[in-house]
Amino acid sequence: MSTSEAATVIPIYDPAVAGKAPATSAAAPAATAPRKFPIPFFRRSDRGSRCVAFLDFLLRIAAFGPTLAAAIATGTSDETLSVFTQFLQFRARFDDFPAFLFFMVANAITAGYLVLSLPFSAAVVLRPQTTGLRLLLLVCDLIMVAMLTAAASAAAAIVDLAHNGNLRANWVPICMQFHGFCKRTSGSVVGSFIAVLILMFLVILGAFAIRKR
Incomplete structure (x- = not known):
């Protein structure tokens, strides 16, 4: 046989070798991946933002009470004083003072806004990563703070004038006669300023x- 011819290798079947499976390295047990929730409500990174949003929701409910009470108390401020006879009467009503009228309307608008803003605040609690709703609420809160502060300040000036009068202008204090009227308007002003503080904190x-976002 010539050396140039290639040698032919015939494989021989060996049952002893075939019965043995090739040694393979034992697969390492797969590490258990931490459970992830697909809903963003359960993300731990948003826990702090969610607490802030929930506090925002509670403060809106807290501010609604004083504004509504101030609007109702001012709108029902009406007292009639009889002097000597029933034919000579003096009457004090909130709409006799433009400042009180503006004060009542501002408190009513603010109370309505706080109710309408609750669904948006609740949406921020559920999805704290939403920045657009936070910005919208912030702008509206600023408008309400400015309007309510102006109305409460104007009403406070009238209440002070009603209690103390003005000697230089010869304006006598009317609260010496109209006790109920002054009590209701004074309480309304105090409640409105409490709402202003809550809105400023908002x-x-x-x-x-x-x-933070």
Whole structure:
């Protein structure tokens, strides 16, 4: 046989070798991956933002009470004083003072806004990563703070004039006669300023949440 011819290798079947499976390295057990929730409500990174949003929701409910009470108390401020006879009467009514009329309307608008803003605030609690709703609420809160502060300040000036009068202008204090009227309007002003403080805290809270995002 010539050396140039290639040698032919015939495989021989060996049952002893075939019965043995090739040694393979044992597969390492797969590490258990941490459970992830597809819903963003359960993300731990949003826990702090959700707490801030929930506090925002509660403060809106807290501010609704004083504004509604101030609007109702001012709108029902009406007292008639009889002097000597029933034919000579003096009457004090909230719409006799433009400042009180503006005060009542501003409180009513703010109370309505706070009710309408609750669904948006609840949506922010469920999805705290939403920045657009936070910005919308922040702008509206700023408008309400400005309007309510102006109305409460104007009403406070009239209440002070009603209690103390003005000697230089010869304006006597009417609260010496109209006790019920002054009591209702004074309580309304106090409640409105409480709502102003809550709204200011809402603005600070909203700005902090947006800056954090």
